[in-house]
Amino acid sequence: MPLSLTKNSLEGQLEQMQSAFETIRHKAQDYEQHEKGTIAKLYATLTDLYSFGETIRAAMDEDGNPLTQQFIIHRGGKWNRPAQANPYIALLGLTFSGLSAPLKSQYAQVLHHAHRTNVPVKDFGRWLIAGNGIKGRLEEATELTGGTARQINAKARLSRLAHAKSLLSGGPRSTPVSLPVATTHKGFATVLVEIDGNNNASILRVLDTEDSRIDPLLLKLEPGTATALDMSAQRPLGRLHRAINLILSLIDIRGLSDVHIRIVNRMERGRSICCVQAVATTYSYMWAGFVLEGHLPMLPVNHILALDMSGAQDFQSSFAQFEDWDILAGTAGYALVAASPLTKTIALSSLPSDKGFRVGAPIAIGEDAFTLDQARTGDVLAFIDQWRADTKRQNAQRKILRQSPRRLAMRLSHGGLQLVRDDAPNIMTDFLSTKRRNGFAEPRWLAVADVERVCRTFGTHECDATGWFMDSDVADAALQFTAVFMAADGTQDVLTLLLPTVISNGMHYAQCCADI
Known part of the structure; x- marks a missing residue:
């Protein structure tokens, strides 16, 4: 029977998942023990696994983590980057014990292909057979992933060439x-x-x-990466995708509770805008939000919609594989829909009314301004990597081990803000340019992981930022960044990022968020 999660507690749901999964494992063992059995037994096992996988992928625990993650870890599997992108990689490893790694990889690709193209659970078996079995669907999955990517790469290459020629033609010459x-x-x-x-x-x-x-x-x-990202933003709903992609790249998804992406069209002083923001029930966190110029199509003004983390990550990862994205309204509500090469639907919903969500509370303007030059981000990342390498080497020589770097002290020096190693005050690197003269009233640090996400994201997008120090209930509670993304037609989308400071040895954040 298909899995039905009827219990409320995580322990009860894990128990139900265990029972359903054991039935699938018995089918897999039966297939393997009979000299790999018949193709019908394999397809029946994969059909049951697809039904199981789709059920637990759609469910979340109380902290907003997917039950897929909870189950895989509970069974002793690895919840690494490949498994996060395609949970069937881990589920296949837990299901079959005698299959070769290449076969399990192929089956995982086919199951994930069915998930990405919204194949209903009840139709999976017929879908598999109609597509010439595993081989046919695997070829289809490979072509779908590679074909669109090749088109986007080709467009990006032409854009890079055109821009390079324009720079040379308009530059100095003899x-x-x-x-x-x-x-x-x-x-x-x-x-x-x-x-x-x-x-x-x-x-x-x-x-x-x-x-x-x-x-x-x-x-x-x-440079190639930033141009490809700019090209992607020019596609239908591309600016929404860029906003969500940047937000998810900047915030600490794993450290937040009930995180969603809130989307709402608004009118601001006669100007049409769309606000795309991270919201969570966590008290204070590294927050990011976008103001897109113009309204998203179909969405009424002031009608708040949201993507839960599963939907947001699905849109983030699948956007490049599908074309002709749009927002459609139906009897079930609003959804992000792609029309080709196959239909892809990601539902938009309302924020849960029983949760107390909080959002970043940026200030209109601050006194102590600063600038982040993306050219520095590589040096900051190298500085952190070197600190980790030093710690690892020193731990190999000690009996008492030092934990991995967690925070960086902030120091003003000669028109700049430096980041200082917490274990060695004489080792530092330049981070921001600022004319601020007054020091910090109390010690302030930045979390290493937060700084890394900022540097990687702004470096990848080759984007500079400006900002200022932000006070809340304490002085210097956060660093507020602003970055502008401009399209060829002059359209401007503005990113605001709040990087909270760490105010204790326990890595507690200063407050930079407010209730919605």
Whole structure:
């Protein structure tokens, strides 16, 4: 029988999951013990596992963690990055004991493909057979994942080339000179020149005019990741995806309770905007929110909708694999829907009314401003990595072990804010530029994990930020960052990030959030 979670407690639900899963394992063992059995036994086992997996993927515990995670860990499985992206990787390992790793990987891909394309549980068996079995559905999954990715990569490459050529064409250049050998070529080329040391150069030979040789040189002038992200934001609902992707990259999802993404169209001083924000029941946390210019389609003004963490992560990960995203309204409510290559639906819902949600409380303007240069983020990450390496090396030489780095002290120095190792006050790195002169009234630290997420995210998006120190019930409660993402048509989306300071040895955050 299909799994039905009727008990309220986590222990009771785990007990129900254990019972249902043992039935699936017995089927898997029967298949393996009879010389891998018949294909019908395999399909029946996979059908039951798909039903089981989809049921527990849709359920959350009291802290907002997926029951999938709880069950896999309870069974001794690994809840690592691959399993988080595709839980069937872990579930297949727990189900079959005699299958090879490549086979389990293939089956996991097929089950995840069914999940991404919203195959109903009751139709899974027929869907599998109609698609030429495991082999056919595996090829389909591979093509779906790779095809759209290749299209996006190709578009991103063309965008990078166009931007690099634009930079060169609009930049400084010498006066035209005659080539040593006449040519009809028009465009970019690589040439060998001789420079005389007095700011003069002579062209000796044209080396290449082929695009295949020139393009790799042009691409070096235009960083790739940020351009691909900008290209993605130009797709339908791409700006919403960028906002959600950045929010999930910045906040500590695992450390929050009942985290959701709140979405609401508003009118602000006659201007149409859409607010996309993290909300959680946690008292104070690293918070991020976006103000998108213009309204999202179909959503009424001031009508609050939300994505739970399962839906938000689904949209974050599946956006690139599907096209023609839109928001549709139906009898069941609003949903994010993709039309091709297959239909994909992610439901929008209301925030649970029985929860007390809190949201970041940024200030309009502060006195002590600062600037984050994304070019520094790599140095900060390297600084933290070196600290971890030092700690690991020192622990190997000690009888008493020191814990992994958790917090960084803040120090003002010569127009900048430095981050200082908690174990070595003489070792520091530059983080922010600021004209602030007054020191901190009380010791203030930043959590290492928070700083890493800030640096990785802003570095990946090649985005600078400005901001100021924010006071709440205590001085210097948080660092408030603002970053602007501008589209080619002049549309501006604004990210606000609150990075709370740590105010105790117990890693407690200063308060930077408020009740909704």
